[in-house]
Amino acid sequence: MSAPLLAARGITHVYTGKPALDGVDFTVRAGEVHALMGQNGAGKSTLIKVLTGVESPRAGEMALGGSRIVPTSTLHAQQLGISTVYQEVNLCPNLSVAENIFAGRQPMKPWPRGGGIDWRTLNSRALGLLRGLDVDIDVRRELGSYPVAIQQMVAIARAIDISARVLILDEPTSSLDSEEVERLFAALRRLRSQGLGIVFVTHFLDQVYAISDRITVLRNGKLVGEWPVEDLDHAALIAAMVGRTPEAPPVACGATGDAPAAPGTPVLSARGLARRGSVNGVNLDVRRGEILGVAGLLGSGRTEVARLLFGLDRADAGSVAVQGQEVVLHDPAQAIAHGLGFCPEERKTEGVVEDLSIRDNIVLTLQARAGLWRRLPAAHVREITDRLAKLLDIRAPDLDGTIGTLSGGNQQKCMIARALATQPCLLILDEPTRGIDVAGKAEIMNQLVALAREGLAIVFISAEIEELLRVSTRITVMRDRVQAGTLAGDCGEEAVYAMIAAAPAPVSP
Amino acid sequence: MRALVRWHLFWPCLTLALLIALNAVVNPGFLAFEWRDGHLYGNLVDILNRAAPLALVATGMTLVIAARGLDISVGAVVAISAAVAAVMIGGSLSLGDAEAVSRFPMWLAILAALAIALACGLWNGALVVGVGMQPIIATLILMVAGRGVAQLVTGGQIITIYYPPYAYLGNGFLAGLPFAAVLAAAVIALTQLLLSRTPLGLYVRAIGINPVAARIAGIRAKPITLALYGFCGLLAGVAGLIVSSNVRSADANNAGQLLELDAILAVTLGGTALTGGRFSLVGTALGALIIQTLTTTIYSLGVPPEVNLVFKAALIFIVMLLQSPEFRAGIVRLARQPGA
């Protein structure tokens, strides 16, 4: 057993009111992957911020390799040997991918060759690094032009390349699909064997068991315990996080249960929807009570379909009909007026309005639909937000506080709440469960199925095939920005994977 | 007490109080009021009166800034509105028997001036929203050309307004208080009411904080932003009327000169972030009062003109640092250290 690499003792941190961390001990050993687990708002991200000097704790101390440290900033932590990927993608969208990876540590040309940054080396090293993670992109393009999943991979590449002693990853896999996760794990195993201590936060339990050696569980800012991974099975882990033995496993099931409620005219139907440089020829029909899953690999164009359907981007060709009426969608406001609801993929840039209160954030779309002059009565707002917060289990000390003070998962729940608040006839959800904990995810799935049973039509985009299969009535598959085909909801994992992989599958209408 | 210190307007209020106290110490008559000819007379009344145009302009500016914009053309719009009103009212010198004649009815002149100011604001908004220019450049165009337009209207002359009723706007008194100040207060109060009773305030903040998210949430940012620029222009127009009425003349070249800087300064002193989102109209009004009190302080202390700017800068530095939580924390730490 190796001596602790990074040890934190009695960390207490208070934002306002209730402590976010309360006397937490945390130890990382060299050559281990240490999973940091807990429900949304348990304090994982806060602990990481304290460890890396972003927040200074009210009490407690830290030691790295036996000597006491007081990190004062990310830069300082990096110099000490702690490299971090924070929860939301924290990179600069205006810089190229390669620059983001090497910002602050660019390779320099020697003076005889003029000094300055060696762009060629920089780009080729970035390319190599990303290829190692099986991401093959133009590293000279701005980061902002890539979807979150790619950005997440870039952030990981950056952190990995800063060959530090401790590597901290806060929910790095929330947007990744299984293949990327596998590649990431391969890289992590390599680093582990080199003796790094790796801290890994995720809400996917199978990932925990796939890679970690040790698990620390937090609950409500307190340490629950630390276990070698062998000593804590699935059920015990959930019990430790939730604080009670979980009830019967979640039973969400859309397709395999009842048949779709109303066959009639589709709530939404798209014909030949296309946009240059984006997706091509998408045909969709979503009926009342139906959950249409959208599957596909990273960058396959799922998000772009959702954006076209919601009027966020203008389609070059094709038509969209809502309730049988053809409509022109040039602005999200129009889509909302037609009864569509949307939960965007990138909550940080496209969803959350940071300085507004949680309540305002939740009712924002509902309010916007009411027009410029009519303000929703305060009592009404309170009633709606209270109900949704309870329904989705949003854990906030005060719903009148700003949404920026919520943990990542709780912010995501607010985004779902915002979409639900309008009581749309069609709901488009792009990776709605990103960063939501196990219990919350099951709960949300159940809610969606229940809503569908009441007659709501849902377009559900997710990177997790399993999740899709669990709730979808039908699944449409995107491949290389073209619709590859549509499958029945009970087709089974293999069929979906087969269609996702380039194998030309028969196209069913 | 703690809640009071946390209140976001605490520091602007304290600053204003300190400035007034400084004046009162140096000049004991500073706080004195007098009832003269049916109205209040005194330094504080002057400050209110003088701050009115700035407060109006800064109110419009606050909203534009809150929605991630900027309007540096307000000074030019003040000049245009003043010029239009002056040229339309005009009148001629009449010695002795003050015969009140104006070229056009006064209400028409005022309406015309305000309509043109509104149009100027909408023009700015159209460039920003419709053409997609950066706000500073869009309004720079009007800032440069607008003063030229004003001079074109006046023919480069200072147009003196001989029509006595017009002087009421900038010199008159309502219920003993300067009419301009009452007008500004009313405008600010109404705007505040409008923003809090309708969802407009929420929309403006959302647009300012995260325009992308606001659009996805279904807020129609374009018409709102356009309206904000229009409103800003309109208020600059009102300020133009007050300024021209106050000196009974329109000076196209100098009216509202550098007003945009003062307005932005007032906005910042009031705690509004120039990056958009968070804003406070009352804060802005306080900011305008602080700036005017500062100017008056300079006059009443008898600061020599060469030192004016350094003095003003020193006070601004003190005000800013006081408002910075980091600075206050630093001071507290310094104060604790020797004791501990």
Add this chain to the structure above:
Amino acid sequence: SGGADGTKSDAGAAKPIVLGFSQIGAESEWRTANTVSIQGAARDAGITLRFSDAQQKQENQIKALRSFIAQRVDVIAFSPVVETGWETVLREAKTAKIPVILTDRAVEVSDESLYVSFIGSDFVEEGRRAGRWLTEYYSTGKGKDFKGDINIVELQGTVGSAPANDRKAGFAEIIAADPRYKVIRSQTGDFTRAKGKEVMEAFLKAEGRKINVLYAHNDDMAIGAIQAIEEAGIKPGTEIIIISIDGVKGAFEAMMAGKLNVSVECSPLLGPQLMSTVKDVVAGKQIPKRIVTEESVFPMETAAQEFPKRKY
């Protein structure tokens, strides 16, 4: 392609003279009258005028002069924003053999031959005249019975500008002779009515009826200040003696109403003088280095009879 030449080109069948003129800006009525006078005179004299407005910036004036040199105009004239900083560009003009005439303000150069002539007034002298009128008023004029200190407040022009510096200096020079004259407050009013009024308001609040005399560096500030004085319930022109400089129409109106005591003239009507000088220069005649404009002092008693003659 000089499209807009003069209508009358009786100056000869040859090409009309091209004059490049760089004006400071249009910051005041006075300046506008100056511009109008020059443009009108050029038209009457059949001289093609290339006019450029510098918007108060010396950089722009230098740019304009350079551009005139590049365009090879016959004569360059300009009203300098400030006295210094012209050496280099004037040398360039000299190299290009283009004669330069200064109007309204002089420049400070090491070599007098860089310009042919200076037409205009003398700001220091204007300040002196204002001072002299005041001392006369209190020694031999209406105020000779006044006892005690004479408290003066001064409204300065824009800080750093040449007229403000010079008018302050000239006035101070004269009143320094008698210790009774005390400048108790002096603040800038930026040459505008609005600032003049604002500053005067503050003076009145601070000093009240102690103020005997107001000296304003231009008429506009005086006009603004008069309003402030009236609003304070004091009679301008009698309870407070008011002196200002320029002699614009507004000042005459105030004088006729008995609210302004005197305005020292500073004539902007340099156009005709400038054009005849330009013609002489082109004709190769000998020119005096300094051409002083005729200016007088207008006390309020003469205002009514002078008023109809005023052009600006």
Add this chain to the structure above:
Amino acid sequence: MNTAAVRILGLDRRLVPLAATLALFIGLVVYGAVSYDAFLSPQVFLNLAIDNSFLCIVAIGMTFVILTGGIDLSVGSVLALTTMAAAALSKLGWSPWILVPLLLAGGSAFGAIQGFLIHRYRLQPFIVTLAGMFVARGLCYLIDTASIPISAPFFVAMAEARIPVGGGNSLSSGAVIAMITVAVALWLAHSTRFGRTVYAIGGNAKSATLMGLPVGSALVRVYAFSGGCAALAGLVMSVYMLSGYSLHAVGLELDAIAAVVIGGTLLTGGIGYVAGTVVGVLILGIIQTLVIFNGTLSSWWTRIVIGILLFLFCVAQRLIEARAGQKR
């Protein structure tokens, strides 16, 4: 036409605004050449470089500040203060070998203090540099309200130095200094870690901090650089005018900001080019030249025409950009 050019030249999409601006500049030149006889003479263009050298230097410094998402309103006053100090001190007989480094250091220190306040106490750049503007202008008045001629041999020699560029035409020392500054700035922006950190801060300051970039020190250095540029521009102007004057360069900060923004830099930071700023300066200069060449405009029409030209230019720029963006 422009989109075709983009495709043919294989331009980076991010360079489209820059290319558009340059194309429009050439358009303005052609317009001038068609309208006015003497317009196409080489000296007209050299004058563009000579007369705008200090604006160019100031705008370069401003570019870095704006790239971080900040603004520096103090530059015009710092420039004026430098001319005053140069004039006053050289009158006292100070050697230029001491004076020049001293003034450059002074300007940088002035900027660094502003940067420190902005970073350390989280003050808004606008208000800090506005106060800085008042301080510097106020210090000018304290030195002297009148203008001070400069007759020190070093400055005179610099002023008279002309770098021949053939055909009897020449450049001033100031123009050459401006060009060197541009070269240095290009290198700083695109080839140093400092420059890239500046871009990163503008992209997202919070992210830059979380990426472990030295945000604080970069901010201080950016404002110091801007202050240094202003001081350098002040020296260039001292040479150009051979005088120090407290009212020099009033409003220059706005021209500089306009040049930067016209050059395609976003005021919100993170996106823009030093080269764009140079084109922006040239655009402002050529507009001014066009107006002067016209020679028939009254004072107010001068303003209106400048406004109209700016308007036409910006609209054209936006249209080209929008079209290029669509067809990427």
